[in-house]
Amino acid sequence: MRQTKPSFSWRKVTESKLFFPLVAFALILLFDLIVIPGFFKIQVREGNLYGSLIDVLRNGSTISLLAIGMTLVIATGGVDLSVGAVMAIAASVAAVLMNPYVLATELPPNLMKLINDPTFTWQPLWIVILVTLFVAILCGLVNGLLVAYVKIQPMVGTLILMIAGRGIAQLITNGVRIQIFYEPYAFIGQGWIVLPFSLYIVAFVFAIAWLLTRKTSIGLFIESVGINSRSSFYSGIEEKKVKLLAYTFCGLCAGIAGLVASSNIKTSDAFNIGMTNELDAILAVVIGGTLMSGGRFSLLASIIGAWVMQAITTSSYAVGVPAFALQAIKGVVVILVILLYSEQVRGLVRRIGAQKEA
Amino acid sequence: MRRIGALISTYQKFIPLIATALLALTAYGVGAIFYPAMRDPQVFLNIFRNNAYLLISAIGMTLVILTGGIDLSVSGVMALTTVASAALLREGWNSWVVILLMLIMGMALGAVMGGFIAFMKVQPFIATLAGMWVARGLCFFISDDAIAIHDRTFHILGATKILIPGLSDPSAKQGDFVSIFVVVAFVVLAAAMYLTHYRRFGRTVYAIGGNEGRNEQSARLMGLPVNSTKVLVYTLNGFCSALAGIGLALNVMSGHGLYANGTELDVIASVVMGGTSLSGGVGYVFGTLFGVLILGITQTLIQFNGTLSSWWTRIVIGLLTLMFIGVQSVLAARKRGRGQVKEGGAPVSAAARRRRLLLLGGGTIFAIALVALALSAILKPAGSETADTTATAGSTGCEFKPFRQDQAEIAVETGAVVTYERNGGPDCIDELYFIYTDGRIVGDDGTNKIEKQVTPADVDTLLASISDLGWFTDEMYNTWHTPCRQCFGYYVTVSHDDQIKTVKGVDGGTDAPADFLVVISLVKGVVPEFAAVP
Helix, strand or coil: CCCCCCCCCHHHHHHCCCHHHHHHHHHHHHHHHHHCCCCCCEEEECCEEEEHHHHHHHHCHHHHHHHHHHHHHHHCCCCCCCHHHHHHHHHHHHHHHHCHHHHCCCCCHHHHHHHCCCCCCCCCHHHHHHHHHHHHHHHHHHHHHHHHHCCCCHHHHHHHHHHHHHHHHHHHCCCCCEECCCHHHHHHHHCEECEEHHHHHHHHHHHHHHHHHHCCCHHHHHHHHHHCHHHHHHCCCCHHHHHHHHHHHHHHHHHHHHHHHHHHHCEECCCCCCCCHHHHHHHHHHHCCCCCCCCCCCHHHHHHHHHHHHHHHHHHHHHCCCCCHHHHHHHHHHHHHHHHHCHHHHHHHHHHHHHHHC | CHHHHHHHHHCHHHHHHHHHHHHHHHHHHHHHHHCHHHHCHHHHHHHHHHHHHHHHHHHHHHHHHHCCCCCCCHHHHHHHHHHHHHHHHHCCCCHHHHHHHHHHHHHHHHHHHHHHHHHCCCCHHHHHHHHHHHHHHHHHHHCCCCEECCCHHHHHHHHCEEEEEEEEECCCCEEEEEEHHHHHHHHHHHHHHHHHHHCHHHHHHHHHHCCCCCCHHHHHHCCCCHHHHHHHHHHHHHHHHHHHHHHHHHHHCEECCCCCCCHHHHHHHHHHHCCCCCCCCCCCHHHHHHHHHHHHHHHHHHHHHCCCCCHHHHHHHHHHHHHHHHHHHHHHHHHHHHHHHHHCCCCCCHHHHHHHHHHHHHHHHHHHHHHHHHHHHHHHHHHHHHHHHHHHHHHHCCCCCCCCHHHHHHHHHCCEEEEEEEEECCCCEEEEEEEECCCEEEEECCCCEEEEECCHHHHHHHHHHHHHCCCCCCCCCCCCCCCCCCCEEEEEEEEECCEEEEEEEECCCCCCCHHHHHHHHHHHHHCCCCCCCC
16 A cells, blocks of 8 residues: 555545545536536525525435434444434424414414414424423433443334334324414524525534534544444443433434424424435435444535435426435435445445556 | 243243233233223234234344344335236236236345345345335336226235134124235245244354344354345345235235335334344244234224324334333343353352342233233223223124125226215114216115215215315225224225225224215215114
């Protein structure tokens, strides 16, 4: 293994976690540039930016949020299948806190009017958000306890909440799809301050996660636990607490994603919110180059992975692929990505790189 | 006491299996105490009838999980099977050829996924996840809408009743019965048991998954055919999924890409409840039968309760899965602990070991008792009422008459746009109505006939509103439980704009889609009424 040019080498670029997701994102955008006219057109209306590209970023924000939390969990060598269900629980909690009256059997007539009022809410917004996120953190805590302390396989431990979670969400709203009329809440998912407001949320969560993992030793701990949990334990890292933290943070991210998703559609649809989103999030992380077996991770690459997923969705719709056929496309993409990351292909790329440098 | 301890010690590996069986029996027993109608053997057989496809899929999944893998694609393959078979049958293919093709398709899909897992070292759940997406996506390439199945062989396969000896009267062709598919499921179960316990293949499966899935390397070094066995296991599971898909198609007599949504969770939960460890290498195919039974009994209990919503099923199943995984991890931890003791350190006296085992057994029984108690607490308030009503139902000797499906079918072929059958109720009626496009409505309660004329426009409005209520979408699905004393069972076929769909359901419960009952009330408003039988 000789490295002639350490400052810039082909190998260093291809080995970077950002390389593949960026190439994939660029390829999809190139495809859009050729096939879809006006994809890159960005309009300015009332000081806000609109356009297909912005839509990709905006619609990708839920998956981005999930991907941030999922990256940490996958980096510890685990996986969290329950994020979709946690999103549904969060949406239900938020909706009930703003609009509990739909659950009552008899409504006074003036109350009905009140509920349809866009300025009406039962609890103030900050309580709604705090309680919702608290519930989401609780869900993450349950996952973390099951995985780290009860020592259940991550996939299985989180599967339990995945199975039961939607039932719990239905229970909270009594099986009713609660409509959310409160306007300020809708701002979370639909508001714009030059850019969509949800993008700022993603940026905020990303900043917190980045500070947490890259400016403290927690990131190193997570990677170390993911690479070898036992030897981390022997070298004095409290692997249980590290895992607990990762799952709890993932729960928090899922809760925020649930808020964004429910405010996007202005309902608490316990059955559909976050459906199969856990898979999209896992896929985003995989595209971002974090290995499913744990270890080194890159938050930014995961977010780009999430945008790749969203760009595929958006451009498929733009080309006219029916909504359901999209799943087949995603499936093929998964297979391609996995093949690209397999040892065989990596070895091939490495050999080509070595030849060029030689 | 000591002998009990020794007994537990010898059969320790059967503890999860026994716990599952006990739990299934306890749950059914508690249900039978509170709901006398549940004592009807047919209710028990219906659990098998409704879940035969789940059982088949769970058997295949058990093999996969025993190797330490997982297959999330089962629901996708099932849906693809229903759609593809419905589409081929619509084209007029021979039904047996279609079934054969579907099984081959399932095996091919399974083999491809298995190949990725075994040779490309892709994580099982990612590879099968991709498989599920591809399978579900393919469904919608074939058809966006549900396709009805009008094949004679499929109808025969789905509707033939196999009477249970001793519980039925063969000469009158009446009594308790199961469907052909239940028999198929048990054949698959027997075959899988033979394969896992008496063939080299089965040993290899256990060997790969042993030691919580970490045994693969050892199995390889021992010279076992790890890769080909893995591919074979996923191929077998593909076969089981396709077979389960055919079972589903026979149940609902149609195919759609959204069918079996989330079934993989039910399947995995059944396998886990059946005592198979998700980390691999531990468990029995036979236990899976009880896992499916627990799932079915939970559904039945919630249906009989009538006040609990169907989403409780998911919560209860989630909790039960958690409990079983807890028991398994305790067992695994004990095993590890014992291994370490053997390596060195203070030896544990046999008596102490037995005491601990006894404690564990007691703990398991205690947990089961706890669940039973919780179940009875849930069931009590609604249970007492239902008990009264069903008791009177038994005394009047009202027997729910089977739907006249063949008559309805003939009527649809001869131009009826809506057939509406209402059975049961306090007077044990069996009314079948046909509505024709020209506004003619014919009713028949078995003895009398009744006729009524409405305008063709009325029929059009009725059809349009039924269609608007989502009759031909996936929101309208079959549901069934034994109707209560005052309840009616409905069997409604609607043919509109070249679409035909039949939905059956029971009122008075929470399982039927809300819009189904709206449709019923719409139709009820149009059809004439029979004079009350004195």
